[in-house]
Amino acid sequence: MELLIFYPLAGLCVLFALGVVVNNSPINSAISLIGMMLGLAGIFVLLQAHFIAILQIIIYAGAIMVLFMFVIMLLNLKGKGEDEKWQSRDKNVLLNVLAGLLATGVLYKIIDIINAGDFNSPATPTETFGTVREVGTILFTEFVLPFEVASILLLVAMIGAVVLAKSKVD
Amino acid sequence: MDFEMVPLTHYLFLSATLFVIGVTGVLVKRNVIVVFMSIEIMLNAVNISLIAFDRYMNLHDGQIFSFMVMCVAAAEVSVGLAIIISLFRNKPTTNLDEFNIMKS
Structure with a gap:
């Protein structure tokens, strides 16, 4: 039952996080990041950390992301309509692919380490x-x-x- | 609780995945603001780990710790965005490669 809630939420988080990195316009990235924060709040509720979940929504999705949006809008006003300024100027595709490969390697290693660990069955939480x-x-x-x-x-x-x-x- | 719980490793996998996505963002993107957002992703990924361990060991220390992480994130964002604004005033671009005023 919990798995049924966990997997969609986790998938949503990962998708939105990828959206932050993949999107070219920062405003889309910011909206993706808000989606990720909301998904994470759901995961915190699943972990019974209600207080942190509420804080996640209020502080991250509410305050920090509004600040981000505010700065993006503010800088865009001064950008003199140059849309090109907002493009990520990644001409060097090879370097990007290398960075991605490096990150994937690190992830593979971390998953290896996590799998090697012996985690006991969870403690039953108090009321x-x-x-x-x-x-x-x-x-x-x-x-x-x-x-x-x-x-x-x-x-x-x-x-x-x-x-x-x-x-x-x- | 009569239904089955998600194993701790699943949360750790999610945390690792998000962290690596954040690292990739920092390495790949050239826009200051998006790099900043990637740092936020990494901070959040660490929060998942903290709270998952917390839940599975029935402690509260991890939640306090992630509360502190949130405080630091808020402080970091406010100062960082102020720095970005003052940099933008100096040189109207958000491309990280063009900020080399300290390299003389």
Whole structure:
């Protein structure tokens, strides 16, 4: 039953991820990426990580991808209608094929390693596994210091983004 | 749970596949923004692994970790896109091969 849900979702994720790489126009890539994020949210729900699934939709599909779209639109306005600027200028087909082959080789090796591993049968999760309450409790007790550090990281990133986008690079 | 669960290896396969697709994107594409999106794919692929291991060992640490990964991704995207905008201001292109201002 779970496999019936897993395989379409996984296939959708892989297809959309390929769409990001294969598409020539960045706006199509961005839309593909949103599709992949939504598929991944489904997979997280399947893994009973409800909190992370919601975060995936809100943060990735909601915030990050909107930022991507925003920048694509913004740069396109300044592109003076030159569509060619958006094409990926990959003249060297051989290098691309080589990169693809390299990646496939790495994937083959990783699959080999995964197959060699001996994974026990899964533990049965507790009733509250992956709920906001459960994850939040751990986040605010055991992992409260990393949480605060993450907030400082976000603050620094925000200030950095404002400063970088404001000033000119000489 | 009376129905059969997906084996852990399937999740790991999915994670590896997505990661490799991301690597290929970074290697092959010449558009800064698409390279950036490929990095996002890789981060997400790692999240699948973390959460799958989490679920199969009945822990919560992996979920906290993927939460942190999301924080880092958000910070990275905001700063990275700001850098792209200021680069674009300097030189109106998104082709990675043309950004060689640090190579003098």
